[in-house]
Amino acid sequence: MSTSPIETNLQVPGTRRPKRGVPEGLWQRCPGCQQTIFRKQAERALGVCPECDYHWYVSARDRIAQVLDEGTFEEWDAGLMPADPLGFVDKSAYAEKLKNEQSRTGLNEAAVVGTGMIRARRVAFGVTDSAFIMGSMGSVVGEKLTRLTERATADRLPLIIISASGGGARMHEGILSLMQMAKVSAALARYDAAGGLFISVLTNPTMGGVAASFASLGDIIFAEPKALIGFAGPRTIQATIRIELPKGFQTSEFLLEHGYIDRIVRRCDLKSEIARSIDYCGKMPR
Amino acid sequence: MPVANHRFGFERPISELEAQVQTLEASPSDDAEAREELRRVKRDLADTKRRVYSNLAPWETVQVARHPERPMTTDYLNLVFDEFVELHGDKFFGDDRAMRTGFAKIDGYKVMVIGHQKGKTTKERIACYHGCAHPEGYRKALAKMKLAAKYQLPVICFIDTPGAYPGIGAEERGQAQVIAQNMFEMSRLPTPIICIVIGEGGSGGALGIGVGDKVAMLEHAYYSVISPEGCAGILWKSSTYAEQAAAALKMTSKHLLGLGVVDDVIEEPLGGAHRDHHQMAARMKMYLVKCLKELVGQKSQTLVDKRYDKFRQMGVFLEAAMAEGTEA
Numbered sequence: 001m002s003t004s005p006i007e008t009n010l011q012v013p014g015t016r017r018p019k020r021g022v023p024e025g026l027w028q029r030c031p032g033c034q035q036t037i038f039r040k041q042a043e044r045a046l047g048v049c050p051e052c053d054y055h056w057y058v059s060a061r062d063r064i065a066q067v068l069d070e071g072t073f074e075e076w077d078a079g080l081m082p083a084d085p086l087g088f089v090d091k092s093a094y095a096e097k098l099k100n101e102q103s104r105t106g107l108n109e110a111a112v113v114g115t116g117m118i119r120a121r122r123v124a125f126g127v128t129d130s131a132f133i134m135g136s137m138g139s140v141v142g143e144k145l146t147r148l149t150e151r152a153t154a155d156r157l158p159l160i161i162i163s164a165s166g167g168g169a170r171m172h173e174g175i176l177s178l179m180q181m182a183k184v185s186a187a188l189a190r191y192d193a194a195g196g197l198f199i200s201v202l203t204n205p206t207m208g209g210v211a212a213s214f215a216s217l218g219d220i221i222f223a224e225p226k227a228l229i230g231f232a233g234p235r236t237i238q239a240t241i242r243i244e245l246p247k248g249f250q251t252s253e254f255l256l257e258h259g260y261i262d263r264i265v266r267r268c269d270l271k272s273e274i275a276r277s278i279d280y281c282g283k284m285p286r
Numbered sequence: 287m288p289v290a291n292h293r294f295g296f297e298r299p300i301s302e303l304e305a306q307v308q309t310l311e312a313s314p315s316d317d318a319e320a321r322e323e324l325r326r327v328k329r330d331l332a333d334t335k336r337r338v339y340s341n342l343a344p345w346e347t348v349q350v351a352r353h354p355e356r357p358m359t360t361d362y363l364n365l366v367f368d369e370f371v372e373l374h375g376d377k378f379f380g381d382d383r384a385m386r387t388g389f390a391k392i393d394g395y396k397v398m399v400i401g402h403q404k405g406k407t408t409k410e411r412i413a414c415y416h417g418c419a420h421p422e423g424y425r426k427a428l429a430k431m432k433l434a435a436k437y438q439l440p441v442i443c444f445i446d447t448p449g450a451y452p453g454i455g456a457e458e459r460g461q462a463q464v465i466a467q468n469m470f471e472m473s474r475l476p477t478p479i480i481c482i483v484i485g486e487g488g489s490g491g492a493l494g495i496g497v498g499d500k501v502a503m504l505e506h507a508y509y510s511v512i513s514p515e516g517c518a519g520i521l522w523k524s525s526t527y528a529e530q531a532a533a534a535l536k537m538t539s540k541h542l543l544g545l546g547v548v549d550d551v552i553e554e555p556l557g558g559a560h561r562d563h564h565q566m567a568a569r570m571k572m573y574l575v576k577c578l579k580e581l582v583g584q585k586s587q588t589l590v591d592k593r594y595d596k597f598r599q600m601g602v603f604l605e606a607a608m609a610e611g612t613e614a
Contacts, residue, residue, distance in 0.1 A: 080604070080605055089534060139601030169512075171517050174535045175509055175510060175535075175537065175545060180601060182497050185469040186470075212466050214466070229462075231452070240452050249457070
């Protein structure tokens, strides 16, 4: 790498030059507008850029705090841990990758599920975290969401799943990841037959096998503004059709225009909007 | 003199012997020695086919699964079924040529056949995007399956696709949504469903018609969460590592049987299905009739319950004993 004085002044993402006198993490560059934002101000806005309304990444834990009533969350199936059924090795071993992701994120897996209250309404609640191997769905994510759906069916609870899964079905667990799509979808079909209300919330990013299974099966589908949502990745599409993709392709707004989501909901309104929809649909019939 | 005509490196010894057989057969001789020679070469050929095809590397399996002369859905429609009445269109947007659907008869059973079609000629391949279906294809498939269920016709799905089509129109018309919807509805469709991966089982595009009471695959087919090229591009940062990715993904019939994802593997003729369409079709027919005998007549609720349980147990994970509600 060249070390010319001009290049060292360029800001390479992730390798920011430390500034003297400014505490680490006080400011953050917005991925949307590239402006430097006072972090506290964005955090007060639930991780939304005050300048451009870009919805930043939210961890599963923060999402739980944002959407559920304080202290009401009770986690289910926290003991489910990923295995390495294929003995998968690419440039590094999957088993190693799992350990690294677990220590980096503090999560066992890419999904956290359980129950809690939304404005005093009990719900079954699941969320995926895009920081853990792109929020991709392997056996554990599939199993957690399936159990969540089955329990929502048995306990007659509304089901809320917030997706942040750019990775789709997880490659490292091969065909077993693909089968999770069928497994969760089958559980949702039973839940549907029992009269359950499933609200699916799509956030940036929701792609591939996650978009092509539970995330698209909501009775009501919400999306955060400007999220990337789609089946095939934009690079794959570009490589296949070799023409420039239209502006705003595969965004929440694009999906709303084409009729695949019910509402675009800003993060600060998410809790109220979910509660309101639950009230319209009422209790599950017996 | 016939030339050794082989498509893949690993087939070279087979095609060389095939060329020898042709040469010997082209000049028939009463000479006992010549006849003995022909017998010897033929024996050799069979041994070589057996040796090569029982030891295919995962990447070689992918190549065989993509062989352009491999029997496709239309070949099975011609060779296995007594009749095929094509039903076109999704009654919403169009008629996807990458998905063929219609009534068919097999051994006295009336069924609904759904199948990906890759195309035989360049023109046909372009018309059906090399077997990559669009949302209208999946919508059509589901509509015909629902029709079948209404009249208690069993559904037979032939899976043979590199994947659902990645394009602007496909995204605009809800590719993700239709695949999800198909799995959702297939999981509770009140009629028998038999799914067979005949060539390429490419990801969501395959699974979109792949939820059934019986899921089988041909010996040299593959079924995978992603194409080896796609996986290599993402994890190895270059599609030239497709060979390594094919091995890592464990996508061959033997592995899938071991993982409990497919119920049965249908053996191919010696040297692969592309060498003998008729024998392959005969085995296909035998398998389908066996499944139909087993499934037809079962209560639809029993079928649907068993289908649920079958997919319910898929996946491998560890479970630590943990009291309810504690944090990990």
